Amino acid sequence: MVKGLLGRKVGMTQVYDDSGRAIPVTVIEAGPCHVLQVRTPERDGYEAVQLGFLDKKRPAADRPRSRSSQSRRSERGHVTSRLNSKRAKRRQSAGVQVVPKAECEPQRFVRELRGAAAGVEVGQVVTVGQLADVKAVDVVGVSKGRGYTGVMKRHNFRGQRASHGVKKAHRQPGSMGMSASPSRSFKGERRAGQYGNARVTSRNLAVVRVDEQRNLLLVRGAVPGPNGGFVIVKETNKVG
Amino acid sequence: MTNKLIDELEKDHLKSEVPQFEIGDTVDVHTRILEGDKERTQIFTGTVIARSGSGAREMFTVRRIVAGEGVERKFPLHSPRISQIEVKRSSVVRRAKLYFLRDRVGKAVRLAERRT
Numbered sequence: 021m022v023k024g025l026l027g028r029k030v031g032m033t034q035v036y037d038d039s040g041r042a043i044p045v046t047v048i049e050a051g052p053c054h055v056l057q058v059r060t061p062e063r064d065g066y067e068a069v070q071l072g073f074l075d076k077k078r079p080a081a082d083r084p085r086s087r088s089s090q091s092r093r094s095e096r097g098h099v100t101s102r103l104n105s106k107r108a109k110r111r112q113s114a115g116v117q118v119v120p121k122a123e124c125e126p127q128r129f130v131r132e133l134r135g136a137a138a139g140v141e142v143g144q145v146v147t148v149g150q151l152a153d154v155k156a157v158d159v160v161g162v163s164k165g166r167g168y169t170g171v172m173k174r175h176n177f178r179g180q181r182a183s184h185g186v187k188k189a190h191r192q193p194g195s196m197g198m199s200a201s202p203s204r205s206f207k208g209e210r211r212a213g214q215y216g217n218a219r220v221t222s223r224n225l226a227v228v229r230v231d232e233q234r235n236l237l238l239v240r241g242a243v244p245g246p247n248g249g250f251v252i253v254k255e256t257n258k259v260g
Numbered sequence: 261m262t263n264k265l266i267d268e269l270e271k272d273h274l275k276s277e278v279p280q281f282e283i284g285d286t287v288d289v290h291t292r293i294l295e296g297d298k299e300r301t302q303i304f305t306g307t308v309i310a311r312s313g314s315g316a317r318e319m320f321t322v323r324r325i326v327a328g329e330g331v332e333r334k335f336p337l338h339s340p341r342i343s344q345i346e347v348k349r350s351s352v353v354r355r356a357k358l359y360f361l362r363d364r365v366g367k368a369v370r371l372a373e374r375r376t
Contacts, residue, residue: 030265034317036273040292040341047266236265247263 022135024254026073072127161245165217220244270316279345284353309358
């Protein structure tokens with residue numbers, strides 16, 4: 021299986037290394053993760069391991085009353101085979117083989133890690149210990165959303181002058197292109213728009229420390245997203 | 261905002277005996293520096309004009325006048341490279357940041373000594 025797991029960004033601090041240098045680190049609460057499903061080429065057409073992180077509260081009532089509670093039941097059905105429903109009983113009496121389930125609580129953050137899944141079983145628990153001998157990791161998160169922003173903030177444009185005849189255009193992008201030829205603006209021109217709240221991968225972050233007792237992972241440098249944001253940590257795919 | 265997990269992590273990096281000094285104190289900061297493979301101690305003397313940050317990230321600023329030019333150095337309080345902080349003299353000060361010293365020259369830089 022690909023060395024990786026799911027986690028939550030805790031925040032940043034600094035630690036001192038053996039020579040007394042301060043290293044800026046991001047603390048990630050990584051795992052433990054339940055393996056919820058194993059994707060195989062025969063059944064799914066690709067190989068992957070589906071992991072879940074953090075327990076989710078079960079709905080108060082166990083019997084479905086509304087559409088929403090039904091969907092929560094299906095979430096539970098994804099992780100447990102002991103669902104006390106009419107359908108489950110019917111299937112059992114009909115002798116339908118139930119696929120193995122992780123037998124855990126419904127999970128808050130569920131993602132798949134692509135890659136060879138041999139030797140991984142549903143219900144297995146993945147901890148941060150597997151990253152102990154990994155030098156560097158890639159961290160995937162959702163960056164902080166900044167909303168609809170102008171070109172100065174979004175693309176580091178310089179804007180225009182404060183004086184010398186500039187009128188109400190101090191933060192505007194300026195020219196978009198040429199005139200009669202080509203009579204259009206080119207595609208891909210950088211403009212104002214939604215900035216942030218997008219999936220971002222920080223690659224090749226050095227692993228500073230792995231704390232198995234507290235399920236913590238310390239990586240050097242910054243990680244996308246706010247404190248408390250969910251992240252995917254994988255062994256880096258960067259070569260050399 | 262402090263986070264419990266981060267606080268616990270930082271605990272390992274705090275000095276067991278935090279050097280005691282206050283704003284306005286004149287201190288000798290002993291810094292271990294590596295020159296090639298030899299280690300020696302460098303001393304920086306000056307007035308503590310600010311402390312900032314918290315936990316293992318706390319820093320302090322020391323100011324002195326070298327050859328008529330103001331020099332400030334900022335040290336991490338819990339760095340293992342800071343071997344010792346000696347208080348030479350304490351002063352009477354009424355604020356937490358002594359940035360006003362930056363605008364003063366000559367005799368005006370002096371602070372009244374605190375006697376206990």
